[in-house]
Structure formats: C-alpha cells, structure tokens
Amino acid sequence: MGLFNAFAGNLQQVSNDQLMQQYGPFLFSGEQITNGYQLIRDAVVFTNMRIIFIDKQGATGAKARYKTIHLDSIVDVEVETAGAIADDSEINITYLKDVYQRKTGAETLGEVTFEFPRKFDIAPVYRYLGELAMANRQRINAK
Structure with a gap:
C-alpha cells in the first residue's frame, strides 16, 4: 500500500532517526527535526525552524x-x-516569500500542497501549521 500511495503522490511518514541520518548534515545550528515524510526519493522534513x-x-x-x-x-x-473511498487528504500552505515581513501592501505569496494517504491522521499537522500561521499573522500585523 505504501508504494501505491507513493506513486499516487502521497507522502509517507519516516522516522526522525532515518531523516537525521540522511539530512542531518544540512541542518543549521540549533535546528532539530520534528517529523518528516518521504515520496519515493523526494522528502519533506519539518524542523523547529523550517520546512525543507x-x-x-x-x-x-x-x-x-x-x-x-x-x-x-x-x-x-x-x-x-x-473522502470515504479513494480520496486523499491535502494540506495547502500559503507563505510570504518576502524576506522583510512588513506591511508594505506588496507582499509576495507562495503556496505549496502536501498530499497524504487517506488513513493518515492529518488533524495534528493541520493544527500545528494553523496555530503557527495565526501566531505569524498576529506578529506581522502588530508591526
């Protein structure tokens, strides 16, 4: 089933130890892997600082x-x-591409979509990213 999901474009969760072994040399000082997902050869790694x-x-x-x-x-x-049969779950993230996050009225936005297998519990990932987005909006708009 995992290989079928990978061919269908779905991310499969990978252990932090395996991710650290493969991608640890590319982490910044103080950066720690929180979780990650693999798609055949490609990967998405969440750390305490960024999504790689x-x-x-x-x-x-x-x-x-x-x-x-x-x-x-x-x-x-x-x-x-x-959905009930063969649909997958998706999370769509909108992010600021601008280095300086000021209220200039000319922000440049980017989007990325992650697809997860139907049986994957997407709620914790959504809550984590949603809370992060709310905190970022409050911080950015307070300036």
Missing part, C-alpha cells in the same frame, strides 16, 4: 535540491480531508 523540501535528481538520486520555507513566513493553512 528535498528534490532528488538524476537517475541515481545522488544530486539533490533543497528548498526551504521558514516557519515564521507561513500565513495561511487549508486542509481537505479524505
């Missing part, structure tokens, strides 16, 4: 591209829960 997207490239996957969304830039989160 690992895009393995080439036939062997030895080459990889690392993209980051800093947790303090997340401003909105949407969730779509799985």
Whole structure:
C-alpha cells in the first residue's frame, strides 16, 4: 500500500532517526527535526525552524535540491480531508516569500500542497501549521 500511495503522490511518514541520518548534515545550528515524510526519493522534513523540501535528481538520486520555507513566513493553512473511498487528504500552505515581513501592501505569496494517504491522521499537522500561521499573522500585523 505504501508504494501505491507513493506513486499516487502521497507522502509517507519516516522516522526522525532515518531523516537525521540522511539530512542531518544540512541542518543549521540549533535546528532539530520534528517529523518528516518521504515520496519515493523526494522528502519533506519539518524542523523547529523550517520546512525543507528535498528534490532528488538524476537517475541515481545522488544530486539533490533543497528548498526551504521558514516557519515564521507561513500565513495561511487549508486542509481537505479524505473522502470515504479513494480520496486523499491535502494540506495547502500559503507563505510570504518576502524576506522583510512588513506591511508594505506588496507582499509576495507562495503556496505549496502536501498530499497524504487517506488513513493518515492529518488533524495534528493541520493544527500545528494553523496555530503557527495565526501566531505569524498576529506578529506581522502588530508591526
């Protein structure tokens, strides 16, 4: 079932030990992995500072591209829960692409969507990201 979900575009949770072994050298000082998910070769790693997207490239996957969304830039989160039969769950994150998070009226937003298998309990991930987005909005709008 895990391989089928991976081919269907769904992320599967991976142990923090395995993630640390593979991606630990790319963590910043003081950064810790909180959880992560694998999609065949690619991965998404959540840390206490950011979300890291690992895009393995080439036939062997030895080459990889690392993209980051800093947790303090997340401003909105949407969730779509799985249906009764074959639907998957999705979380859509909206984040500020601007380095300086000021009220300029010209913010640049980015979006990313994660798909999870139907049986995955998406509620804790949604609550975590949603609370983070609310705190970020309050912080940004208080300036």
